[in-house]
Amino acid sequence: MSDPSQRLLQAAAAPDPADPDPALEAITDAALRQFELFGMARSTMDQISRRAKIARVTLYRRFPGKDALIDAVIQRELRRFLADLDAAVQPFEDVDDRLVEGFIFVLGAMRNHTLLQRVLDSEPETILPYLTVQGGPFLTAARDYLAARLLRDHDDAHTPEEVVLLADVLVRLMLSFLLTPQTLIDLDDREQARTFALRYLRPMLARG
Amino acid sequence: MSDPSQRLLQAAAAPDPADPDPALEAITDAALRQFELFGMARSTMDQISRRAKIARVTLYRRFPGKDALIDAVIQRELRRFLADLDAAVQPFEDVDDRLVEGFIFVLGAMRNHTLLQRVLDSEPETILPYLTVQGGPFLTAARDYLAARLLRDHDDAHTPEEVVLLADVLVRLMLSFLLTPQTLIDLDDREQARTFALRYLRPMLARG
DNA sequence: GATGATACATCCATACGCTATTTGTATCAT
DNA sequence: ATGATACAAATAGCGTATGGATGTATCATC
Numbered sequence: 001m002s003d004p005s006q007r008l009l010q011a012a013a014a015p016d017p018a019d020p021d022p023a024l025e026a027i028t029d030a031a032l033r034q035f036e037l038f039g040m041a042r043s044t045m046d047q048i049s050r051r052a053k054i055a056r057v058t059l060y061r062r063f064p065g066k067d068a069l070i071d072a073v074i075q076r077e078l079r080r081f082l083a084d085l086d087a088a089v090q091p092f093e094d095v096d097d098r099l100v101e102g103f104i105f106v107l108g109a110m111r112n113h114t115l116l117q118r119v120l121d122s123e124p125e126t127i128l129p130y131l132t133v134q135g136g137p138f139l140t141a142a143r144d145y146l147a148a149r150l151l152r153d154h155d156d157a158h159t160p161e162e163v164v165l166l167a168d169v170l171v172r173l174m175l176s177f178l179l180t181p182q183t184l185i186d187l188d189d190r191e192q193a194r195t196f197a198l199r200y201l202r203p204m205l206a207r208g
Numbered sequence: 209m210s211d212p213s214q215r216l217l218q219a220a221a222a223p224d225p226a227d228p229d230p231a232l233e234a235i236t237d238a239a240l241r242q243f244e245l246f247g248m249a250r251s252t253m254d255q256i257s258r259r260a261k262i263a264r265v266t267l268y269r270r271f272p273g274k275d276a277l278i279d280a281v282i283q284r285e286l287r288r289f290l291a292d293l294d295a296a297v298q299p300f301e302d303v304d305d306r307l308v309e310g311f312i313f314v315l316g317a318m319r320n321h322t323l324l325q326r327v328l329d330s331e332p333e334t335i336l337p338y339l340t341v342q343g344g345p346f347l348t349a350a351r352d353y354l355a356a357r358l359l360r361d362h363d364d365a366h367t368p369e370e371v372v373l374l375a376d377v378l379v380r381l382m383l384s385f386l387l388t389p390q391t392l393i394d395l396d397d398r399e400q401a402r403t404f405a406l407r408y409l410r411p412m413l414a415r416g
Numbered sequence: 417g418a419t420g421a422t423a424c425a426t427c428c429a430t431a432c433g434c435t436a437t438t439t440g441t442a443t444c445a446t
Numbered sequence: 447a448t449g450a451t452a453c454a455a456a457t458a459g460c461g462t463a464t465g466g467a468t469g470t471a472t473c474a475t476c
Contacts, residue, residue, distance in 0.1 A: 044438060055449045060440065124341050125333065132340060133332050136390035162407075168391055169381065169408050176380035182344035183376055184369075199370075200377050203411035252467060263420045268469065420475075427468065432461105439456070446449075 024072075027052050027062055031073050036114045039122050040070055073115075081109055082145075095155050099205055100197040103170065107187050110178045120179075131175060139175070143167045158205075166204055173201075219286035232280075235260050235270055239281050244322045247330050248278055281323075289317055290353075303363050307413055308405040311378065315395050318386045328387075339383060347383070351375045366413075374412055381409075 030052035034043045045066055049056040063069040088105040089098045110116060119127050130138055147167035151160060158166075177187060185192045238260035242251045253274055257264040271277040296313040297306045318324060327335050338346055355375040359368060366374075385395060393400045 045440090046438075056439095057441090057450080058448060061447085065440070066438095120341055124337065128336055128340060129332065132336060132387040133328055135388040139388055139390065165392060165404065165408065172384040172388075173377065173380060176384055179340040180343040180347050180380075182347065184373060196373065200373065200412050203414060204408050206411060253469090254467075264468095265421080265470090266419060269418085273469070274467090418476095420473105422472085422474100424471080425469090427466105429466080430464085432463080434462100435458100435460080437456105437458070440454090442453080443451085444449105445451100446447105 024062060027054070027059065027069075028073050028076055031069055032077070032115065035070075035073065036118055039118055041123050041126060045069075077113070077115065081113075084109065095150065095153060096202055096205060098153060099150075099170075100194060100202060103174070103197045103201055104190055104193045106174050107177060107193055108190070110174070111181065111187060116178075128179075131179065135175075139168070139171060142171045142175075146171060169204065170201070219283045219290065232270060235262070235267065236277075236281050236284055239277055240285070240323065243278075243281065244326055247326055249331050249334060253277075285321070285323065289321075292317065303358065303361060304410055304413060306361060307358075307378075308402060308410060311382070311405045311409055312398055312401045314382050315385060315401055316398070318382070319389065319395060324386075336387075339387065343383075347376070347379060350379045350383075354379060377412065378409070 027048075031043075031048045034048050034051050037043075038047070045059055046056050048069070049059045052059070059069070063072065085102060085105055089102045092098045092101055129135075143164065144167075147160070147164040150163050150167060154163070177183070181187055185196050187193055235256075239251075239256045242256050242259050245251075246255070253267055254264050256277070257267045260267070267277070271280065293310060293313055297310045300306045300309055337343075351372065352375070355368070355372040358371050358375060362371070385391070389395055393404050395401055
């Protein structure tokens with residue numbers, strides 16, 4: 001398993017799906033379900049191919065190897081995540097609301113993501129270092145993506161430097177809530193999450 | 209190695225050192241140095257006793273076992289840390305300044321703490337879970353301590369519930385900077401850290 | 417009376433060899 | 447292009463052995 005930050009960058013850099021190959025989709029579908037049920041480390045190419053109702057050899061004809069398949073699954077999840085985030089934020093006009101709603105969405109999306117939760121729960125050692133002590137590349141990628149996203153609907157009130165710092169803090173907080181969800185507010189309660197974001201996140205955006 | 213949150217609670221609950229036994233201090237001194245040099249897992253009771261210039265048997269007469277010795281070392285480090293934090297914050301009058309200066313101090317203290325950095329660097333798997341996926345107890349303890357500390361020099365402008373939530377965010381951010389120090393600002397530069405805290409942390413305290 | 421030295425049982429991490437599984441490729445048939 | 451079979455290579459898992467470390471007991475010493 002390689003550094004996830006590369007995949008994030010790639011996924012974020014690919015604006016259009018381009019390749020809705022049904023055969024490939026069916027395979028990644030099967031792989032995703034398999035991974036959700038047994039984790040990535042314990043899933044074998046044989047199990048995945050049987051679940052996809054193809055021969056194992058065909059699997060290798062589509063993907064160079066297991067790593068590449070894992071990459072494809074994760075990349076697709078990231079693309080979906082970013083697309084959903086975009087859609088969730090789009091209805092709102094000003095940056096304030098988008099920030100708050102985006103934060104709420106990310107919280108919910110992370111906590112409802114079966115594969116992510118599965119990995120964190122049953123094989124955390126495979127992902128924990130990349131999100132913590134070796135989390136620099138990932139943090140940078142996520143921060144820069146968020147900053148660019150915030151600057152797209154910017155209000156000219158903030159310098160790019162300010163926005164990047166804000167994005168850094170936001171990413172760190174969301175990552176913290178992912179890794180250690182136990183907190184005073186019920187993160188699954190959208191209203192509580194909104195109150196929290198309004199009270200503690202929006203003030204950081206304030207001031208020109 | 210047991211859950212660190214217990215130790216944090218104990219250390220925070222013990223306001224006075226009470227026991228300045230020189231013999232015990234010499235042992236924990238030696239153990240600390242040994243741990244700093246080789247990590248906790250790779251340090252043996254034999255090495256520690258030789259460094260403390262006592263027989264290994266005597267070590268066992270002072271401490272029930274290695275776990276207890278590790279606990280003692282960590283507890284003392286925590287006591288020192290909290291005492292130093294108190295001292296660093298004391299010169300400042302109002303909550304705003306104390307928050308900012310306290311944040312700066314914690315950043316520096318964590319990054320300059322040889323043992324902590326040593327463990328994170330050479331045997332992170334022993335501590336990482338307790339600070340992330342199993343970090344609930346630790347986070348709760350740290351958050352409650354900080355909240356109580358903030359309420360002691362409270363300004364009546366915030367409800368206890370607000371303060372606890374603020375403490376939660378602050379602890380999460382400091383933990384994030386500990387685990388993933390790579391960021392845009394130079395955390396070792398006090399002025400940059402202060403600017404950051406003023407810009408992004410103090411606004412959270414604002415409003416009554 | 418506490419410390420130190422020796423000895424000893426127990427525990428635990430590590431390593432090694434073995435086996436079974438899995439990965440990845442080649443070949444051939446459909 | 448897919449599937450079935452076969453196969454080499456890499457890897458994970460497992461039981462076992464081994465060495466070091468933990469923890470305790472005994473006795474001598476100061």
